[in-house]
Amino acid sequence: xxxxxxxxxxxxxxxxxxxxxxxxxxxxxxxxxxxxxxxxxxxxxxxxxxxxxxxxxxxxxxxxxxxxxxxxxxxxxxxxxxxxxxxxxxxxxxxxxxxxxxxxxxxxxxxxxxxxxxxxxxxxxxxxxxxxxxxxxxxxxxxxxxxxxxxxxxxxxxxxxxxxxxxxxxxxxxxxxxxxxxxxxxxxxxxxxxxxxxxxxxxxxxxxxxxxxxxxxxxxxxxxxxxxxxxxxxxxxxxxxxxxxxxxxxxxxxxxxxxxxxxxxxxxxxxxxxxxxxxxxxxxxxxxxxxxxxxxxxxxxxxxxxxxxxxxxxxxxxxxxxxxxxxxxxxxxxxxxxxxxxxx
Amino acid sequence: xxxxxxxxxxxxxxxxxxxxxxxxxxxxxxxxxxxxxxxxxxxxxxxxxxxxxxxxxxxxxxxxxxxxxxxxxxxxxxxxxxxxxxxxxxxxxxxxxxxxxxxxxxxxxxxxxxxxxxxxxxxxxxxxxxxxxxxxxxxxxxxxxxxxxxxxxxxxxxxxxxxxxxxxxxxxxxxxxxxxxxxxxxxxxxxxxxxxxxxxxxxxxxxxxxxxxxxxxxxxxxxxxxxxxxxxxxxxxxxxxxxxxxxxxxxxxxxxxxxxxxxxxxxxxxxxxxxxxxxxxxxxxxxxxxxxxxxxxxxxxxxxxxxxxxxxxxxxxxxxxxxxxxxxxxxxxxxxxxxxxxxxxxxxxxxxxxxxxxxxxxxxxxxxxxxxxxxxxxxxxxxxxxxxxxxxxxxxxxxxxxxxxxxxxxxxxxxxxxxxxxxxxxxxxxxxxxxxxxxxxxxxxxxxxxxxxxxxxxxxxxxxxxxxxxxxxxxxxxxxxxxxxxxxxxxxxxxxxxxxxxxxxxxxxxxxxxxxxxxxxxxxxxxxxxxxxxxxxxxxxxxxxxxxxxxxxxxxxxxxxxxxxxxxxxxxxxxxxxxxxx
Numbered sequence: 001x002x003x004x005x006x007x008x009x010x011x012x013x014x015x016x017x018x019x020x021x022x023x024x025x026x027x028x029x030x031x032x033x034x035x036x037x038x039x040x041x042x043x044x045x046x047x048x049x050x051x052x053x054x055x056x057x058x059x060x061x062x063x064x065x066x067x068x069x070x071x072x073x074x075x076x077x078x079x080x081x082x083x084x085x086x087x088x089x090x091x092x093x094x095x096x097x098x099x100x101x102x103x104x105x106x107x108x109x110x111x112x113x114x115x116x117x118x119x120x121x122x123x124x125x126x127x128x129x130x131x132x133x134x135x136x137x138x139x140x141x142x143x144x145x146x147x148x149x150x151x152x153x154x155x156x157x158x159x160x161x162x163x164x165x166x167x168x169x170x171x172x173x174x175x176x177x178x179x180x181x182x183x184x185x186x187x188x189x190x191x192x193x194x195x196x197x198x199x200x201x202x203x204x205x206x207x208x209x210x211x212x213x214x215x216x217x218x219x220x221x222x223x224x225x226x227x228x229x230x231x232x233x234x235x236x237x238x239x240x241x242x243x244x245x246x247x248x249x250x251x252x253x254x255x256x257x258x259x260x261x262x263x264x265x266x267x268x269x270x271x272x273x274x275x276x277x278x279x280x281x282x283x284x285x286x287x288x289x290x291x292x293x294x295x296x297x298x299x300x301x302x303x304x305x306x307x308x309x310x311x312x313x314x315x316x317x318x319x320x321x322x323x324x325x326x327x328x329x330x331x332x333x334x335x336x337x338x339x340x341x342x343x344x
Numbered sequence: 345x346x347x348x349x350x351x352x353x354x355x356x357x358x359x360x361x362x363x364x365x366x367x368x369x370x371x372x373x374x375x376x377x378x379x380x381x382x383x384x385x386x387x388x389x390x391x392x393x394x395x396x397x398x399x400x401x402x403x404x405x406x407x408x409x410x411x412x413x414x415x416x417x418x419x420x421x422x423x424x425x426x427x428x429x430x431x432x433x434x435x436x437x438x439x440x441x442x443x444x445x446x447x448x449x450x451x452x453x454x455x456x457x458x459x460x461x462x463x464x465x466x467x468x469x470x471x472x473x474x475x476x477x478x479x480x481x482x483x484x485x486x487x488x489x490x491x492x493x494x495x496x497x498x499x500x501x502x503x504x505x506x507x508x509x510x511x512x513x514x515x516x517x518x519x520x521x522x523x524x525x526x527x528x529x530x531x532x533x534x535x536x537x538x539x540x541x542x543x544x545x546x547x548x549x550x551x552x553x554x555x556x557x558x559x560x561x562x563x564x565x566x567x568x569x570x571x572x573x574x575x576x577x578x579x580x581x582x583x584x585x586x587x588x589x590x591x592x593x594x595x596x597x598x599x600x601x602x603x604x605x606x607x608x609x610x611x612x613x614x615x616x617x618x619x620x621x622x623x624x625x626x627x628x629x630x631x632x633x634x635x636x637x638x639x640x641x642x643x644x645x646x647x648x649x650x651x652x653x654x655x656x657x658x659x660x661x662x663x664x665x666x667x668x669x670x671x672x673x674x675x676x677x678x679x680x681x682x683x684x685x686x687x688x689x690x691x692x693x694x695x696x697x698x699x700x701x702x703x704x705x706x707x708x709x710x711x712x713x714x715x716x717x718x719x720x721x722x723x724x725x726x727x728x729x730x731x732x733x734x735x736x737x738x739x740x741x742x743x744x745x746x747x748x749x750x751x752x753x754x755x756x757x758x759x760x761x762x763x764x765x766x767x768x769x770x771x772x773x774x775x776x777x778x779x780x781x782x783x784x785x786x787x788x789x790x791x792x793x794x795x796x797x798x799x800x801x802x803x804x805x806x807x808x809x810x811x812x813x814x815x816x817x818x819x820x821x822x823x824x825x826x827x828x829x830x831x832x833x834x835x836x837x838x839x840x841x842x843x844x845x846x847x848x849x850x851x852x853x854x855x856x857x858x859x860x861x862x863x864x865x866x867x868x869x870x871x872x873x874x875x876x877x878x879x880x881x882x883x884x885x886x887x888x889x890x891x892x893x894x895x896x897x898x899x900x901x902x903x904x905x906x907x908x909x910x911x912x913x914x915x916x917x918x919x920x921x922x923x924x925x926x
Contacts, residue, residue: 178460185469186448189437193445196434203394204446205420207514 007180010172019166028281030161032273034233037168038064040269041226043254044175044262049219050251051260055104055212056113059120060223060250065128065242067093067224072237084118090221093147097220101213102322128239129201164232172266175222179262185320191215252303256310258317267319275299347372347548348393348516353402355388355572361401362388364572375542375549376578377563379556381816385570386552387429390518393550394426395419407515420446423515427522429506429552435494435778439485439504442493443476446512476511481508482544483537498642499526503537507913510541516548517541523555528833531555535562554663560584626654627777629810631704635684637674643682644670644835652779657801657811659821659842662831668814669711671831672781675812676708677701689778707777711768711784711814713768717757721748721767724756728771744803762793769800773809780804780814786820822846836887 022033040061049055070089083120103115161330182188190211193201202208231237253272257264276299283294314321348370355363356687363385370376378386391397393404395416404411414422434442448468453842480489482502488496493504499723502522509517523531535558542549553559559566560580568576568589578588584588630652640646645667652658660668675680677698678779685694693701702708715724725748742749745766751759756767765785772780786794794817801824804811815821822842830838830845838845906916910924 181460186444186472189441189445189448192437192441193434196436197432199396200428200432200434201445202416202418203396203426204508205417206445207415257583 001253004181007177011177011180015170015173018157018169022162022165025315028162028277029274030165031233032277034161034165034168034229036269036273037165037172038233038269039250039272040172040265041175041259042223042250043259043268043272044172044179044265045219045221045223046228046250046254047259047262048179048182048191048222049215050254052183052195053191053212053215055101055215056109056116057100057101057216057219058113058117058247058251059123060219061242061244061246062120062123063093063097063220063223063238064230065123066096067227068230068237069128070224071228072231075231077261085231086225086228090224093224093227094217094221097216097218097224098213100220101216104212104216105209117244117247120244124239124243128242140178160235164229168229168233171225175225176262176265183262187211249300249303252307255317256307258323260321261317261319261323264317264319291331345372346370346809347374347407348550349405350393351403351405353392353399353404355392355397356384356400362572363392365402366569366572366574368500368552368567368574370548372515373542373546373548374564375538375551375562375904377559377566378552378569379554379559379566379583380569380575385572386569387520387573389521389569390426390550390552393419393518394424404848417562420512420514422922423513424518425509425512425514425516426518427502427509427520428521429524431498431501432507433493433501433504433508435492437493438490438492439493439496439507440473440476440489441505442508443479443511444472446508447472447475479507479510480542483730483863498639499530502526506537506541508785510545510547514547516550518550518552520552522551523553523558526555528557531558533556538562540723541751598676604816618829628652629654629689630812631687632671632675633685633687635671635674635681636685637670637679637681640677643834645674647835648684648831650836650839652812652831654778654810655808656827657805657813657825659815659818659825659828660820660831661818661828662837666831668831669783669832672783672812672814676706676781678708678710702775705776705778707775707779708770708781709768709783709785713764715756715764715768718755720753720755721759722752724767725771725774728774738774741774744773744800745770762797765797769797771806777809779810779812781814783814784816785813786815786817794820819846860911 022030025033041117042064046057046060049057049060067089071082071085074085075082098118100116104112107115127162164252182191190201190206193204193206194211198208227242227280230241234241240339249272250268253268254264257268257271276296279294279299280296281299284292286292310317316324346369348368350368353363353366354361366385366389367528368389378389380386388397392399395411395414395418406424411419411420434445437445439808477486477489480486483506483541484761485503485507486499488500488504493501496504502524506519506522508516509519522538523534526534538549538551539562541547551559551563563580565862566578566580566583567574568583568586576583576589578586623834628651630650632648632650634647634649636643636646636648648667648671650658650660650671660671662668672677673679675686677696680695685692687693687703688704688706691704693704693706719727722738725741742752747763748766748770751763761765769780769782769785770874772782785797798820801811801813814823815822822845825842828840828842828845829836830840837893902916902920909916
């Protein structure tokens with residue numbers, strides 16, 4: 001298939017470029033790079049769920065968290081290999097995704113958003129941070145993951161950070177290509193049909209139950225896959241990265257970047273991981289003899305403001321509108337040629 | 345051979361009986377028509393057959409197998425496809441993609457092989473695309489494959505919906521108002537198209553439409569629904585001459601329909617039927633001069649002129665989709681007239697904001713009544729007195745509608761249909777209007793209640809309020825009205841006194857049941873009657889091209905060349921687009 005080959009070539013080029021980006025930077029930025037890919041997985045899962053299938057979800061970080069805890073538990077408590085940890089993490093997240101998908105068979109829009117937000121809250125407060133689940137989660141402080149290795153990359157070792165980044169990046173690009181294939185294929189069209197009109201989809205032979213659950217399962221699995229690398233990258237698991245606000249932020253940044261488009265996930269992941277760190281690192285000093293400090297709070301305010309601006313100015317998201325601008329310019333050129341035909 | 349067999353199908357929504365003991369047989373290869381006034385249950389029946397609504401009683405068989413508890417997508421796989429009255433295309437997908445979804449949804453393709461882009465998926469992908477293009481070609485939609493479905497004009501979207509239904513390789517296609525919003529010529533083209541579709545795709549069709557000229561022309565057999573029951577059935581000629589059918593359409597309440605229904609006394613005790621001698625109508629209150637209006641790409645009314653004098657009751661009648669509701673909306677400012685002018689009480693109100701027009705004393709009760717279901721009766725009426733800056737005591741309304749006083753604490757949504765209509769009317773008269781426009785006052789109401797509501801119109805006249813009615817119960821409307829305008833295909837076909845129209849019944853029944861509609865359409869075409877008031881004669885193809893974005897210079901070049909070659913701009917532009925693509 002021509003389109004397919006194109007996409008793989010583009011993915012290879014992207015890998016060659018992106019893999020080199022954090023080389024030579026300090027450990028902090030290398031960690032940011034890996035984190036960016038994890039969040040990019042989170043946004044990619046939202047592209048599938050919300051962008052393709054039209055199902056609102058505000059608990060994508062919870063799926064990622066379950067993936068992280070699943071992997072962490074397998075490695076730290078059960079002393080399994082890290083590969084097994086990833087499988088367990090993805091499995092946990094997928095199962096949770098199907099469970100969350102069940103109410104989605106009946107709910108739409110804002111009510112579905114409330115339900116998924118509730119699930120994110122419950123997992124944040126009563127699973128990740130609760131003493132009942134300490135055996136699983138290590139409690140509010142989280143727990144250290146040590147003495148595990150994946151394909152020779154050992155955990156909690158800053159000198160191997162780049163290697164885990166490369167593995168993550170490769171996996172992300174594979175997922176991204178699969179998502180692009182999905183978009184233009186039968187299953188992707190069925191997802192999009194559900195988004196545009198459920199009534200028409202069901203009367204045109206699309207099994208709503210099956211495809212809604214499938215969307216939730218695949219999306220949760222994808223978020224979980226990203227999350228299951230978190231212990232490898234950070235060396236520990238704690239509830240904080242996967243709390244409710246991260247879920248909201250994933251949704252907000254997803255919409256900001258263009259939730260219907262796969263490349264927006266990469267943009268969003270980068271934005272979400274790198275920008276706050278840059279702000280806290282370089283965002284202080286003196287300006288006109290006054291000391292100032294730009295903290296993480298500023299990042300959250302900026303996301304809010306940008307989201308409002310985007311919804312007004314770029315309704316299809318940053319990537320979506322860039323694309324349609326490019327398409328319009330191409331279209332105008334074609335029209336000019338058509339005009340010459342007419343005049344002749 | 346019977347393909348679809350319904351036996352005693354009934355549907356209830358709470359207390360409302362939407363369908364009652366409907367039995368119907370559809371044979372293979374047949375085009376079956378289903379007609380009936382608004383609210384007769386036609387769309388509900390479609391929803392039952394496709395599984396969107398579960399019937400509360402009765403049985404349905406498709407090709408000898410029961411459809412009981414079969415989910416919608418499974419029915420689609422067995423071969424039942426449909427189109428929708430309110431368009432349900434997947435707007436953000438291209439036309440081709442819209443056709444491919446049902447094709448491969450029925451073919452059970454594998455999600456993971458799709459994502460991996462395996463060769464197997466590639467083959468079926470290309471096959472689907474080829475078939476989609478073939479279907480578009482038959483439906484004369486060749487140029488539209490790669491356009492987004494949501495960007496197309498409504499008429500084209502309707503055809504794409506038919507294409508999408510056919511893409512499923514169905515055995516039976518249910519068409520819900522495919523002619524809505526089309527003019528006489530486009531309707532004629534649609535009729536040819538439907539026959540082509542039956543032959544090329546070997547399907548049976550079940551057709552619901554309000555355009556009788558279409559139904560009478562293409563259908564082999566017709567069922568008439570009224571109040572959820574089968575009123576009559578037969579071939580087109582039989583149905584057209586059936587007295588019961590004419591009565592149902594023109595609103596003569598037949599005794600058997602009202603029998604057994606409780607007769608709530610809506611209006612106050614004394615009989616308001618004692619009609620005082622009608623006063624001579626006063627000066628001209630509302631004057632509409634050759635307006636055109638519509639929605640988006642669709643122009644619904646063209647060259648409509650009418651006038652209402654003070655203290656006069658005027659009715660607008662005509663088949664559904666003839667442009668009556670749009671005319672009222674244009675007058676009250678909900679949508680803007682594109683050409684022409686509207687004067688009310690001596691002042692120009694063309695393009696004025698609806699709230700300003702309302703404050704001038706022009707009240708509009710929209711179709712569906714425009715009520716807030718959770719508000720109590722009293723709160724609803726208060727809103728009216730507040731927003732108009734006119735603190736009329738609510739007693740004014742309660743005097744006319746004593747029943748509402750009893751129910752003043754009840755939420756409007758829990759009232760019966762007739763009572764809701766009373767709330768809407770009470771709210772309107774609290775604003776002390778000079779002209780009251782009522783859209784489909786009797787929609788979905790039992791004939792006895794309708795009669796009582798009509799007596800109210802007389803009460804309004806006594807009080808010096810002019811009334812402009814849009815009504816499907818023509819007989820009752822003509823009884824109360826002084827004059828009437830008959831709408832056909834988006835313009836006024838006749839204007840006459842109510843008495844005259846009552847006497848010459850053929851004049852109206854023709855425009856409803858399609859006997860004379862063909863003639864008038866022919867005359868209209870012959871005299872180039874598609875003028876929209878600007879002296880333009882829009883060709884349907886041209887309308888489509890105009891709706892695309894293109895630079896003005898290019899448009900002018902196109903027009904010049906079209907004139908030289910003696911072709912329509914639309915045909916030329918579509919040819920050029922094809923050429924440019926190659």
